[in-house]
Amino acid sequence: MDYATNYDVGDRKRGGGINEDSVALSVFEQGHRSGVTADGTDGNGIGRDGAGEPDESEGPPANRSAAVFALADGAGGHDAGDVASYLATTVVCEELAPVVAEAARRDPGDFAVDIDESLLPDRPSATDLQTAVADAIVAAHRAVVAYAAESGTQAYTTVVAGVVVDGEVHYGWVGDSRAYLVNGARQSIELLTKDHGVVQELHDRGEIDDVAAHVHPRGNEITRALGGAGDGDPETASVPVETNSVPIFAEDVLLVTSDGLIDAQTDAPALYERYVEAGRSDEAAEVVRDAVVTDEEIRDLVLGSDSLVDAASGLIDLSNDRGGKDNLSVVLARDSALPSTPGEDEGMPVRAVDPDDPVEDRETVILPGE
Known part of the structure; x- marks a missing residue:
């Protein structure tokens, strides 16, 4: 598994603000015998000779990977957002790292190892x-x-x-930090999360459109978060967590980011007013899209980068170029040993949490978990 992380305080806060974002990643990388096997090849499509040995001219055998990821954005304006985000990412990884290792151990067959199932978790x-x-x-x-x-x-x-294991990502979120899948085979970007924020609620009620949502003055207001003001019981405190599971493929890049990437524009309120005053015209909409960071730009930058490290730094630069309004953090990961993306004639799983086109309008769909 390849991965990269990057984070920045943001241009607007560079003069004295602090970075309240935090990222954490724990990767379980396992190799055994001749590598991961699947239908006579390893996960990278490396051929094997008649004796079952890898053809070394094709490259090294593939390891099996699993991972835990966590990204948190401390709430600005409160006393200890930086501490809250640090605790969130470290506790999540501490809790989930053993879960990933045990889940991976359940499949010795990936390495052609024969163990009675009664001996496995x-x-x-x-x-x-x-x-x-x-x-x-x-x-x-x-x-x-x-x-x-x-x-x-x-x-x-x-x-x-979340966790990435056995060709799927199982994830959860609270607040407006996001997860995407960027797929090179389909040249697509899919949003896996839905913001817990005022702007999302306004959009869901049809009170604002996609363009206004980019620059709405209330874009920094979230409706759900971890933590408190010192008046809760730590033993029984709880918070609603949204969760989901989707398949992930060799051509996918998992991108996790704080809202500093999406909400980078420091002139957002003025752009919103201009858009509304212009009657939400196509011309005014284009001005907004040119000023903000769009999902399409994120997709193009990730797919056009030579490496995940370059993509991570490129996303930081993109955010700062558009205003650098807030702290920004990103995590990117991909695993070339996973199965390839289904072809156009095979049907693509529905992975976006809120697809642009209704499922019933697609010719062939594969629903997650089916």
């Missing part, structure tokens, strides 16, 4: 892994609440976190 379902992610996020919430109670401060943070 039970295979976790998607529901099991989503529950583990939600439990880890609640544990992080309680850690932040405990800190707030002990220190007498306000400590809040968003979080998006």
Whole structure:
């Protein structure tokens, strides 16, 4: 598995602000014998000779990878957003790293190892892994609440976190940090999360359109977060966590980001007013799209970069070029040992949390978990 992380305080805060974002990634990388096997080839399509040995001229055998990721954006304006985000990412990874290792151990057949199933842990379902992610996020919430109670401060943070194992990503989120899948085979970007924020609620009610949502003055207001103001019980504190599971392919890049990437434009309120005053015309909409960071730009930058490291730094630069309004953090990961993206005639799984085109309008769809 290849991965990269990057984070920045943001141009507007560079003169004295602090970075309240936090990222964490734990990768379980395993190699054995001749590598991962699948239908006579390893996960990278490396051929094997008649004796079952890898053809070394084709490259090295593929390892099996699993991972835990967590990204948190501490709420600005509160006493300890930086502490809250640190606690969130570290607690989540501490809770989920053993879950990933055990889930991976359940499949010795990937390495052509024959072990009686009675000696192996039970295979976790998607529901099991989503529950583990939600439990880890609640544990992080309680850690932040405990800190707030002990220190007498306000400590809040968003979080998006999950596990990548056995060709699927199982994830959960609270707040407006996001997860995407950028697919090179389909030249697509799919949003896996839905913001817990005022602007999202306005959009869901049809009160604002996609363009206005980019620059709405209330874009920094979230409706759900981890943590508290020191008045909760750390032993019983809870928070609603949204979860999901989707397949992930060799051509996918998993991108996790704080809202500093999307909400980079410092002139957003003025752009919103101009757009509304112009009657939401196509011309005014184009001005907004040119000024903000769009999903299409994110897709093109990720797919056009030579490496994930370059993509991560490029996203930081893009955000700062558009205003650098807030802290920004990104995590990117891909695994070339996974199965390839289905062809155009095979049907593509529905992975976006809120697809642009209705499922019933697609010729062939594969629903997650089916």
